[in-house]
Amino acid sequence: xxxxxxxxxxxxxxxxxxxxxxxxxxxxxxxxxxxxxxxxxxxxxxxxxxxxxxxxxxxxxxxxxxxxxxxxxxxxxxxxxxxxxxxxxxxxxxxxxxxxxxxxxxxxxxxxxxxxxxxxxxxxxxxxxxxxxxxxxxxxxxxxxxxxxxxxxxxxxxxxxxxxxxxxxxxxxxxxxxxxxxxxxxxxxxxxxxxxxxxxxxxxxxxxxxxxxxxxxxxxxxxxxxxxxxxxxxxxxxx
Numbered sequence: 022x023x024x025x026x027x028x029x030x031x032x033x034x035x036x037x038x039x040x041x042x043x044x045x046x047x048x049x050x051x052x053x054x055x056x057x058x059x060x061x062x063x064x065x066x067x068x069x070x071x072x073x074x075x076x077x078x079x080x081x082x083x084x085x086x087x088x089x090x091x092x093x094x095x096x097x098x099x100x101x102x103x104x105x106x107x108x109x110x111x112x113x114x115x116x117x118x119x120x121x122x123x124x125x126x127x128x129x130x131x132x133x134x135x136x137x138x139x140x141x142x143x144x145x146x147x148x149x150x151x152x153x154x155x156x157x158x159x160x161x162x163x164x165x166x167x168x169x170x171x172x173x174x175x176x177x178x179x180x181x182x183x184x185x186x187x188x189x190x191x192x193x194x195x196x197x198x199x200x201x202x203x204x205x206x207x208x209x210x211x212x213x214x215x216x217x218x219x220x221x222x223x224x225x226x227x228x229x230x231x232x233x234x235x236x237x238x239x240x241x242x243x244x245x246x247x248x249x250x251x252x253x254x255x256x257x258x259x260x
Contacts, residue, residue: 025069025076032080036182037072040175049171053158061161063092063099073101074153077146083183084149084241084251085192088176088203089114090219091156091165103152104220105142114221115140119258121220121229126238126256136257148254153179155197173202180206190244192237196220213240 029037040046056062064070093099093112100107104115111119119137123129127136142152155176160166180203183191189211195203196217207214215233217223238253245251 025067029068029072029075030079030081032186033075036179037075039182040178045171045174049175052170053167056158056160056167061096062158062167063094063096063161064101064158070101071157074103074146074151077102077143078149078151080186080188082149082250083151083188083191084245085151085194085237085254086180086183087150087152087194088197088200089152089154090197090199090222091154091168092159094159094162094164096161100141102142102146103154105152106140108140111140112221114219117220117225117228122234122256124229125232126234136259139258139260142258144258145254145256149251150254155199155202177202177206190240192240194233194237198222213237 026034041050053062057066064073069076087103089103092103093106095108098106098108098110098112104112104118106112106115123131123136142150146152153176154172156165156167156170156172157175158167158172184206189208192213192215193203193207194215194217196219197203198219200216204214204216213236215231215236217229217231217233218227220228234254234256241251242253
């Protein structure tokens with residue numbers, strides 16, 4: 022670990038330390054290291070990039086969990102947060118997400134104002150949105166190349182850890198080709214589950230039009246009316 026380790030929330034530290042002792046993680050780390058020896062693996066190995074979601078969202082502030090499938094495969098795009106991009110060009114997945122935010126949250130009308138001036142989703146993270154993928158690494162240029170190597174177990178265990186520490190009344194936006202692995206872990210009477218296809222993998226007509234963003238805010242407003250930092254999300258992205 023590096024200097025950024027001191028900035029990680031104590032609960033997330035506990036989770037990471039627990040997982041790194043497990044046999045599956047030993048095997049997974051050996052796999053990723055071997056791939057890094059002979060390929061460009063994304064994101065970089067630094068804690069500040071690979072585990073950036075934990076640095077951005079303290080456990081106590083967690084409100085929403087967005088789960089995708091696998092990271093972007095371009096080092097010009099990937100920034101450590103699922104679907105977020107450091108590129109000035111919008112990846113397909115992000116474009117479809119923001120188009121849906123425009124239709125749903127802004128009702129298709131922003132009054133001529135520009136509401137997305139950056140492709141970084143750090144503004145969402147700062148409001149308590151943990152943006153992760155089922156798989157946390159990939160070979161450059163090879164989407165999904167690290168699937169079924171252990172990262173899915175890590176992500177499942179993360180959800181179990183959150184539940185074990187009595188974190189409920191959360192919104193889970195699961196945009197994945199295989200949402201069942203997470204849905205089976207969750208109690209829909211205590212959390213809001215919003216399911217859709219992966220925005221990049223699906224045909225345009227198979228993504229969105231489900232009002233996930235307004236449903237999310239309605240749920241948060243209902244359950245956290247008197248807790249300001251737990252309230253509704255501002256879905257705009259302004260530099």
